[in-house]
Amino acid sequence: MTATPDQGALQRPLQMTINGEHKTLTVHPWTTLLDLLREQLDLAGTKKGCDHGQCGACTVLRDGKRINACLTLAVMCEGAELVTIEGLADGDRLHPMQQAFITQDAFQCGYCTPGQICSAVGLANEGRAHNRDDIRELMSGNLCRCGAYSNIVAAVEEALPLIKGARP
Amino acid sequence: MNSVVGTPMDRVDGAAKVTGQARYAADYPQEGLLHASVVSSTIARGRVVKVNSEKALQVPGVVAVLDHTNRPHVSSYDDDYSDDDAAEGSPFRPLFNDRVLYSSQPLALVIADTLELARYAGSLVTIEYSQQAHQSDLLAALQQTHEAPAETPEPRGDFAGHFAGADAKVDVTYLTANEHHNPMEPHASTVCYQADGSLVIHDKTQGTQNCQEYLHNIFGLPKDKLRVKAAFVGGAFGSGLRPQYQLPLAVMAALHLKRSVRLTLTRQQMFTFGYRPRTQQRLRLGVDKRGALVAIGHDAIGQTSRFEDFTEHLVEWSGMLYQCDNVALSYRLAPLDVYTPLDMRAPGAGSGVLALECAMDELASAAGLDPVELRKRNFASHNGNEGKPYSSKELLACYEQGAERFGWARRQATPGSMRDGNQRIGWGMAGGVWEAMQMKASAKASLDSTGHLTVSSATTDIGTGTYTVMTQIAADAAGIDVGKVTFKLGDSSLPTAPLQGGSFTVSSVGSAVRQACLTLRERLIERARQQRPDLASEADTAFTLENGQVKAGKHSVPLAELLAVDPQQCLEVQVEANPDDKRKPYSTATHSAVFVEVQVDDDLGTVRVTRVVSAVAAGRVVNPKTARSQILGGVVWGVGMALHEESQTDHALGRILNHNLAEYHVPVNADIGDIDVIFVEEDDRVVNALGSKGVGEIGVVGVAAAVANAIYHATGKRVREFPITLDKLI
Numbered sequence: 001m002t003a004t005p006d007q008g009a010l011q012r013p014l015q016m017t018i019n020g021e022h023k024t025l026t027v028h029p030w031t032t033l034l035d036l037l038r039e040q041l042d043l044a045g046t047k048k049g050c051d052h053g054q055c056g057a058c059t060v061l062r063d064g065k066r067i068n069a070c071l072t073l074a075v076m077c078e079g080a081e082l083v084t085i086e087g088l089a090d091g092d093r094l095h096p097m098q099q100a101f102i103t104q105d106a107f108q109c110g111y112c113t114p115g116q117i118c119s120a121v122g123l124a125n126e127g128r129a130h131n132r133d134d135i136r137e138l139m140s141g142n143l144c145r146c147g148a149y150s151n152i153v154a155a156v157e158e159a160l161p162l163i164k165g166a167r168p
Numbered sequence: 169m170n171s172v173v174g175t176p177m178d179r180v181d182g183a184a185k186v187t188g189q190a191r192y193a194a195d196y197p198q199e200g201l202l203h204a205s206v207v208s209s210t211i212a213r214g215r216v217v218k219v220n221s222e223k224a225l226q227v228p229g230v231v232a233v234l235d236h237t238n239r240p241h242v243s244s245y246d247d248d249y250s251d252d253d254a255a256e257g258s259p260f261r262p263l264f265n266d267r268v269l270y271s272s273q274p275l276a277l278v279i280a281d282t283l284e285l286a287r288y289a290g291s292l293v294t295i296e297y298s299q300q301a302h303q304s305d306l307l308a309a310l311q312q313t314h315e316a317p318a319e320t321p322e323p324r325g326d327f328a329g330h331f332a333g334a335d336a337k338v339d340v341t342y343l344t345a346n347e348h349h350n351p352m353e354p355h356a357s358t359v360c361y362q363a364d365g366s367l368v369i370h371d372k373t374q375g376t377q378n379c380q381e382y383l384h385n386i387f388g389l390p391k392d393k394l395r396v397k398a399a400f401v402g403g404a405f406g407s408g409l410r411p412q413y414q415l416p417l418a419v420m421a422a423l424h425l426k427r428s429v430r431l432t433l434t435r436q437q438m439f440t441f442g443y444r445p446r447t448q449q450r451l452r453l454g455v456d457k458r459g460a461l462v463a464i465g466h467d468a469i470g471q472t473s474r475f476e477d478f479t480e481h482l483v484e485w486s487g488m489l490y491q492c493d494n495v496a497l498s499y500r501l502a503p504l505d506v507y508t509p510l511d512m513r514a515p516g517a518g519s520g521v522l523a524l525e526c527a528m529d530e531l532a533s534a535a536g537l538d539p540v541e542l543r544k545r546n547f548a549s550h551n552g553n554e555g556k557p558y559s560s561k562e563l564l565a566c567y568e569q570g571a572e573r574f575g576w577a578r579r580q581a582t583p584g585s586m587r588d589g590n591q592r593i594g595w596g597m598a599g600g601v602w603e604a605m606q607m608k609a610s611a612k613a614s615l616d617s618t619g620h621l622t623v624s625s626a627t628t629d630i631g632t633g634t635y636t637v638m639t640q641i642a643a644d645a646a647g648i649d650v651g652k653v654t655f656k657l658g659d660s661s662l663p664t665a666p667l668q669g670g671s672f673t674v675s676s677v678g679s680a681v682r683q684a685c686l687t688l689r690e691r692l693i694e695r696a697r698q699q700r701p702d703l704a705s706e707a708d709t710a711f712t713l714e715n716g717q718v719k720a721g722k723h724s725v726p727l728a729e730l731l732a733v734d735p736q737q738c739l740e741v742q743v744e745a746n747p748d749d750k751r752k753p754y755s756t757a758t759h760s761a762v763f764v765e766v767q768v769d770d771d772l773g774t775v776r777v778t779r780v781v782s783a784v785a786a787g788r789v790v791n792p793k794t795a796r797s798q799i800l801g802g803v804v805w806g807v808g809m810a811l812h813e814e815s816q817t818d819h820a821l822g823r824i825l826n827h828n829l830a831e832y833h834v835p836v837n838a839d840i841g842d843i844d845v846i847f848v849e850e851d852d853r854v855v856n857a858l859g860s861k862g863v864g865e866i867g868v869v870g871v872a873a874a875v876a877n878a879i880y881h882a883t884g885k886r887v888r889e890f891p892i893t894l895d896k897l898i
Binding site for chain 1: 178184186192282351401402828835837839
């Protein structure tokens with residue numbers, strides 16, 4: 001192989017809604033949703049921890065469902081409604097899950113936090129966490145190396161009743 | 169004004185962190201930013217014959233490929249690559265020459281317009297090697313060791329004689345595993361190339377000034393052209409104590425191209441630098457009929473690289489935690505073709521106290537004593553290594569309060585005697601200890617005419633809560649409402665601070681912040697008295713600052729009036745705080761007692777830690793909320809050390825096999841049961857003026873041993889090779 005085909009010619013149009021805002025974008029077919037958010041749209045709140053779907057730091061909500069942005073190609077999001085950590089609060093009013101994370105001190109370094117919060121909101125939408133053990137199990141796709149798990153469980157437990165049925 | 173030190177305050181940076189506004193090293197956008205990607209060695213030892221980068225350079229959008237033959241000029245001297253946490257020897261010099269010192273060593277750097285292109289082009293770079301035989305297995309190198317260049321305490325008394333004559337004794341050897349820090353944020357540097365050729369760098373580090381000095385020395389750039397920032401650090405646990413190779417590589421690229429460059433390591437590359445080293449530790453403990461320790465021997469061998477002798481405080485703990493007159497400690501190193509180990513959360517104590525406290529549990533069994541009772545009988549009010557009394561040591565209260573909360577009295581002593589259906593229940597405990605150090609540190613306090621106080625120091629906040637606790641300390645010392653205080657950190661241009669590590673940030677930087685704010689308050693009062701004679705007779709304690717007014721008794725004066733004489737209408741104080749001489753006659757340390765319940769499945773050997781009580785004596789706790797989180801996190805680390813974490817090496821290749829988060833196991837949410845944290849009251853007037861000892865490490869120490877001891881209690885099996893995976897239990 002001596003040369004790569006012209007990069008520009010390979011770009012694809014993409015339309016999606018991100019945090020309530022309609023976007024018309026042009027992306028390479030190999031660009032992940034995570035790199036699109038971080039490198040092209042300056043939505044750097046979504047974090048890259050492993051790039052392999054192993055840590056959950058890049059969790060965002062697509063049509064209300066939690067997904068790993070690193071395992072999702074941007075072109076797979078045509079017509080999707082995407083919510084990232086930057087889109088959860090209503091102006092200065094924090095989403096109940098965000099507030100609960102502060103109140104329960106459910107983070108330390110904060111790097112896994114956007115993914116944890118999006119994942120927890122996705123969990124609320126799923127409506128299948130009924131007790132602490134459920135929360136522990138269903139939040140286990142999001143690693144926290146600081147070890148804030150106990151407080152994450154407390155925060156999710158606190159916020160769940162406040163957001164039942166409300167899809168962000 | 170009510171004191172805020174000692175109250176559980178929410179993190180001041182909480183809103184930034186839950187809304188995605190907190191920016192970490194790789195989160196800064198930059199006009200015309202280039203992306204770099206590292207090409208790593210596939211051999212463990214040898215020389216690079218040729219780096220073939222032609223194919224990579226043909227990819228449109230690839231800007232350059234750097235290797236040791238075409239990189240910008242760098243220093244060759246070892247001293248220039250040294251840093252505040254350097255080990256003894258010759259520090260690693262990235263892209264310096266053709267020598268390959270370990271597998272996955274960075275050998276080339278591809279720089280391109282986009283991240284995807286840089287990584288793709290990196291896959292096109294091929295490297296020709298001249299390969300040499302390597303050794304990466306500690307257990308194969310136990311005969312090629314040398315004494316560790318550490319200040320290991322001299323033997324005291326007659327260990328051999330008293331061990332031989334002990335009424336009950338154990339002679340046991342433990343193996344601990346290599347572990348990698350794996351902070352959630354990969355190491356990254358965004359180098360912003362300024363028009364004047366100076367560099368502003370967002371780096372993942374625990375010491376911005378350490379990085380600035382390092383770059384200054386190796387690139388010969390003046391310090392005023394190098395500013396290193398770390399406003400937010402996505403965990404580090406020691407991985408940021410030394411400048412890691414992404415920093416000099418990104419700077420090389422920026423200098424070579426005169427462009428801004430970002431280099432983020434992949435998760436796989438997070439396994440290509442420092443780590444907690446694998447150890448073999450032999451413990452020999454003996455007690456007399458009364459259960460008093462008469463002999464302690466602790467002989468450790470740790471792995472290191474061939475280029476540096478990494479040492480940690482591995483065996484000292486065995487000479488200081490308990491009262492014993494006959495102690496022999498030794499510490500040797502085995503050099504291997506691997507990267508140099510690195511301090512990792514509770515370095516030394518993590519592994520050393522693990523071995524000591526497992527051996528104490530085995531000794532309790534041998535002597536027929538309850539594990540708590542054995543420890544109580546051997547309580548030491550003096551540090552035997554130093555011959556000094558502890559400034560405070562409420563360890564007995566830790567044992568008592570921890571045992572009470574856990575329900576230890578209901579424990580049935582016989583192993584395997586407690587069960588719940590198919591689950592064997594085990595209750596184990598261990599003690600913990602960590603030093604309470606203080607380093608020299610500076611801080612600046614600045615009060616503006618609106619009454620807002622800004623305090624700054626070049627320390628970092630790796631998740632420990634530095635922003636928050638310094639805000640609390642400043643507010644109390646200055647007598648200003650905590651909402652009117654801002655603490656700035658993570659910038660090499662701020663007043664000098666030590667590395668953030670070793671649990672000494674509150675003690676060091678906190679002392680500087682306190683002094684700066686106390687002095688600022690004194691100066692403000694002095695000025696008020698000078699300018700307004702009606703305030704002159706008021707006592708210092710009567711002065712308050714609220715709503716832009718300095719008040720005392722019935723009188724008040726606008727702050728703006730008092731500050732009008734200052735050039736910037738603000739009052740500024742900078743101080744340097746040093747450890748007080750009154751510390752010298754004492755040993756200072758934090759302590760803990762950890763109680764653990766495990767469930768071990770009869771058929772599958774799976775272990776679940778269902779319950780942990782950690783009782784900690786760490787002096788005065790500045791913020792019980794964030795401090796509790798530190799201990800919770802430490803417990804999770806201890807569980808990982810006991811059950812999960814191991815960087816496994818394929819010794820045929822000399823390379824780490826499980827270099828990802830799917831195969832290098834860290835505890836997940838479902839692995840963690842209930843954790844109860846107790847801060848035992850401890851009044852220490854010696855350690856520093858805050859009376860606070862720091863809590864970053866103590867939460868880890870002892871936990872893994874308590875888990876192992878609980879597993880023994882559940883199963884009757886002593887597993888002495890960590891982590892205790894299920895294959896070792898069935």
